[in-house]
Amino acid sequence: MTYDVHAHCIPTDLIDLLRSDGSQFGIEVVEDDRGVSVLLAGGGRLGPLRGILGDVDARLRAMDASGVDVQLISSWVDLTAYALDPGPGAAYSRRFNRILTDETARRPGRFLALGTVPLQDPRAAAEELRFAVEDLGMVGVEIATTVDGTALDQADLEPFWETAAALRCLVLIHPCDPLPGADLGRNFLDNMVGRPAESTVAIGHLIFGGILERHPDLVVCVVHGGGFVPFQLGRMQRGFDAVPHMSAQNISTPPTELARRLYYDTVLHDSRALAFLVNLVGADRVVMGTDYPFEMGDPDPVATVRSIPDLSDEDRHLILEGNVERILGNLTTDHRAI
Structure with a gap:
C-alpha cells in the first residue's frame, strides 16, 4: 500500500460554511x-x-492513475x-478539523x-x-514554517x-510566508526559490533552537525534500x-544527527537530488509526497521513487509505504484507518 503524505484539500463543505457563516471566524x-477567494481578518x-x-x-x-x-x-x-484572533482562530480550527474528518470518511480506505x-495561541493549539x-482520529497536523512571521522555536x-x-x-x-526583503515577487521566484528557502530556515530553527533535541519523540516531516538543507x-x-559559542547555545547534539530525526518528502523533481537526499539521511527518513493538486507537484510519485538510482527494493518499500506505516503504528492513540 503506497502513501502520499503531502496532498492538499479544501472540502466544499468548508467553503459552504465560510460562505454562510464565516463572519464568526473573521473570514x-x-x-x-x-x-472563489477568502478574506481573512488581518x-x-x-x-x-x-x-x-x-x-x-x-x-x-489522479491517485489511481499514479x-x-x-x-x-x-x-x-x-x-x-x-x-485570526486567538478565539476565532481556535473555533475555525475545530470546525475545519471536523469537516476534514468527515471528508475522509466518504471514501473508506483512501x-x-x-x-x-491555532498556533497563534499555542496552548489552544x-x-x-x-x-x-484522540477524538477525531486524525494522524497529525500540518503547520506553516512560521506563525505569522514568528519562528517555530519560540518559547511560547x-x-x-x-x-x-x-x-x-x-x-x-x-x-x-515569503521571506521578507528577498525580492521574490517576480519570475515565480517566490515559489521556486522562496518555498524551499522557507523550509530551510524552519529546519535551522528546529535544529539550532533545540526543538528536536528537547523532544526526541517528535515526528516531523518537512515538504519539498527539506528545502536546501540536505545540500x-x-x-x-x-x-x-567551528563556532559553537554562536551556533550551539541550545544544542549538544550534532546537526547531522538532528537532521536525521526529521522526515523529508520526495517532491524534488530530480532523481539525482532525491538520490542525494536518500544517501544523506537514509531511506528510513524519506516519504513519498505529491503536493497535489498544484502544478509544482509531482503527478507520478511512485515512478519518481522507482527512478532513484541504485535504490534497493527494501529502501523503495520504506519510502513508498514502510516509513508511513511505522509512523502510524507509533501513534500513542489509535488512528482512524478510514
Missing part, C-alpha cells in the same frame, strides 16, 4: 469572475481557490489562518487526515491537536511541541564545530 468568502486575500481542491472524484482518479493508495490530506497551508491548529488525534510554542511529542503524531511542515547540512555541521 469572508468573495466570488467574482476569477473564482491576513489579506487568499485565492482564487481551485475547485479541484475539493473534488474528491478527480482526486481519486499508483497512490492512500493520501494524508491537509489544508492548503494558507488557510491555517494564523492571522484517506487519512492531517488537521490544523496543543488542546486542538490532542482533540484532533513549547506546549504545542510537548503535546506533539507525547502523541507521536505526524507534524507536516509546509512553507507559507547545506555540512555547513550547519561546520558552524556547530
Whole structure:
C-alpha cells in the first residue's frame, strides 16, 4: 500500500460554511469572475481557490492513475489562518478539523487526515491537536514554517511541541510566508526559490533552537525534500564545530544527527537530488509526497521513487509505504484507518 503524505484539500463543505457563516471566524468568502477567494481578518486575500481542491472524484482518479493508495490530506497551508484572533482562530480550527474528518470518511480506505491548529495561541493549539488525534482520529497536523512571521522555536510554542511529542503524531511542515526583503515577487521566484528557502530556515530553527533535541519523540516531516538543507547540512555541521559559542547555545547534539530525526518528502523533481537526499539521511527518513493538486507537484510519485538510482527494493518499500506505516503504528492513540 503506497502513501502520499503531502496532498492538499479544501472540502466544499468548508467553503459552504465560510460562505454562510464565516463572519464568526473573521473570514469572508468573495466570488467574482476569477473564482472563489477568502478574506481573512488581518491576513489579506487568499485565492482564487481551485475547485479541484475539493473534488474528491478527480482526486481519486489522479491517485489511481499514479499508483497512490492512500493520501494524508491537509489544508492548503494558507488557510491555517494564523492571522485570526486567538478565539476565532481556535473555533475555525475545530470546525475545519471536523469537516476534514468527515471528508475522509466518504471514501473508506483512501484517506487519512492531517488537521490544523491555532498556533497563534499555542496552548489552544496543543488542546486542538490532542482533540484532533484522540477524538477525531486524525494522524497529525500540518503547520506553516512560521506563525505569522514568528519562528517555530519560540518559547511560547513549547506546549504545542510537548503535546506533539507525547502523541507521536505526524507534524507536516509546509512553507507559507515569503521571506521578507528577498525580492521574490517576480519570475515565480517566490515559489521556486522562496518555498524551499522557507523550509530551510524552519529546519535551522528546529535544529539550532533545540526543538528536536528537547523532544526526541517528535515526528516531523518537512515538504519539498527539506528545502536546501540536505545540500547545506555540512555547513550547519561546520558552524556547530567551528563556532559553537554562536551556533550551539541550545544544542549538544550534532546537526547531522538532528537532521536525521526529521522526515523529508520526495517532491524534488530530480532523481539525482532525491538520490542525494536518500544517501544523506537514509531511506528510513524519506516519504513519498505529491503536493497535489498544484502544478509544482509531482503527478507520478511512485515512478519518481522507482527512478532513484541504485535504490534497493527494501529502501523503495520504506519510502513508498514502510516509513508511513511505522509512523502510524507509533501513534500513542489509535488512528482512524478510514
